[in-house]
Amino acid sequence: MADMKENNMNDGVPSLDETAAEAVRLSVGPRPGAGPEKPRKDRRRIIIGAAAVAVAVLVAGGVCAHRAYESHQASVARQACQSAVADQAKAVKAYKTLLGSDATVAVLKTDAKSVKDAKTVDTLKRAAAVRLPAMVKCDASKAADLDAAAAKAAKASRTVKTDSKALETAVEAVETSKLDKTVADAEALYKATDGKVQDAKTRDALAKAVKARDAGAIAKAVKAVNESKAAKEKADAEARAKAEQEAAAQAAAAQQAQQTRQRSYPSSGSSSNRSYSSGSTGGQYYSGGSYSGGSSYGGTSSGSSDDDYKINIDDLPVTTNPNCDGQHFCPLG
Template identity: 45%
Template sequence: MSEDFRSNVSPDGNAAGLDGVAENKKSRKPAVIAVASIAVVAVLAGCGYLGWKAYTGHQLAEARQACVEASESYHKAAGEYSKLVDGDAAAASQITAKQVADAKTVAVLAEELKATEPKTVACVADDKAGYEAQAALIEKHAGWYGKHAKSLENAVKAVNDSKLAKTVSDAERLLKDSDGKVQDAKTRDELSKAIKAKDADAIAAASKKVNDSMAAKTKADEEAQRKAEEEAAAQAAAEAAAAAQAQTQQSYSAPQQSYTPSYSGGTSGSTGGGSGSSAPDFVPVSKGFGVGSADDCDAACRAPIQH
């Protein structure tokens, strides 16, 4: 028997060595199980942490993505609103109360343009809750832009419609007032068509043509009247000159006068008591009176008769 075997034999001769070995194996088994359990728990714990970390990271990524998408919608709404403000709204804001049928539309548009835009919100946060809060605020601001863009569009449309209404009304009045006062009647036909179409640009162009035609007719009428007045004045002046000339000729014409000499005495051959001469008492001759002809008889003929 070997020495090792003898050492495991009890004094009473029993083979105690084999039992001891078995007993040692039994005593080590719980320890192994405990260590294995701890290892399993550690592995499970590690897996759980990794799983939790992966889960929370996924949620954070989703929250961040939702915030980014909300921010994109916000910037799109803000861009459309700015385009409206700088474009159609800016043009409509130049229209005055005198250019529209309803002045209230101009006031409403002015108030819409005074609205204060919300501040920009950045999509930055440290955790899921932070991203969710930022996304909610961004969505709220995007809603503001959507709401005010709609109301601003309505205000712009109201102003433009009111301006068109006044344009049509003024054109209708011009069409009525220009009846019979245009040089070219076709301009009024063109204006009538533009009014029916409610085309502001066409109405403006046709109205200008009507006004120009009215001005041309007015000028032509004034010119015709001026010419008629000048002709009438020239005729009156000619008649007056003719009348004056006739009056002058009448004033300077010599009066036509006649003279018949008178005779006295008896018949030829009578004697005694009276004049027996048959010749007239005065014979207008040139000798002794200086009368050369019958036309010179004026003064000499009135001389006293001498017997």
């Protein structure tokens, strides 16, 4: 305070304390023994001028302080906004990286028929087709506007992070559903090929892969089982064809043998044109349904014509000649 008073006196301008003291002195009058006073009018001018200067200084200081405060607040708000925008950019980059990864690209090509639950494919497509929010800019000059921009960037960042999580979950769901379908198909193949493979070890390997839920091992085992199944089917078909050929050959041989026997031993009906005649041994033969020879049969005499005596071959007695084996056209006796 002493320094201020000294500085004010050096500048020729009374301090506020001096102004207040002067006002009090004027109100009570001059002190006894004091020298002559300056005119009252000059003193009032001095007081008014000092007061005006003081007010101006206070106003200027307040304005400067307010502006400094606003500038500080804007600076803090801008830093917060820039930080929020940086988080948003990071979240967007993470989403795009996940979307463009080899795993996601491969899963996006999955057909609905190759998964156990087709809904997982639809969910994945929706998660991969979201529209990312626009990037926020921190180009405002006021703290309030910068705070609003920071809030917008923070909200966008949360949205993108949620989208990334949904995409990641959808990818995993499709992969799991695809494996479930692979395992189910492998189990069905295992059951359907019981006793139908050439090498049973292929089915054992398939069962082991299914239990482990190893997609690569299952694919390899399925291929081996199918090949073994095809090999058995081919072998069975060849065996059936061979058996059919053998059966056909046997049937043809039997038919040929039967035809040979029929040619060698004519039936009884073909003997109706044969005749009996007397031979050198005196035996009698049958000829053309008539009976001829040197002796008579059935009350007829020899020398009768064939037209007069017709004999049915079925009426003739069966020969007892052991060399003829019971044939009617053999010599009687």
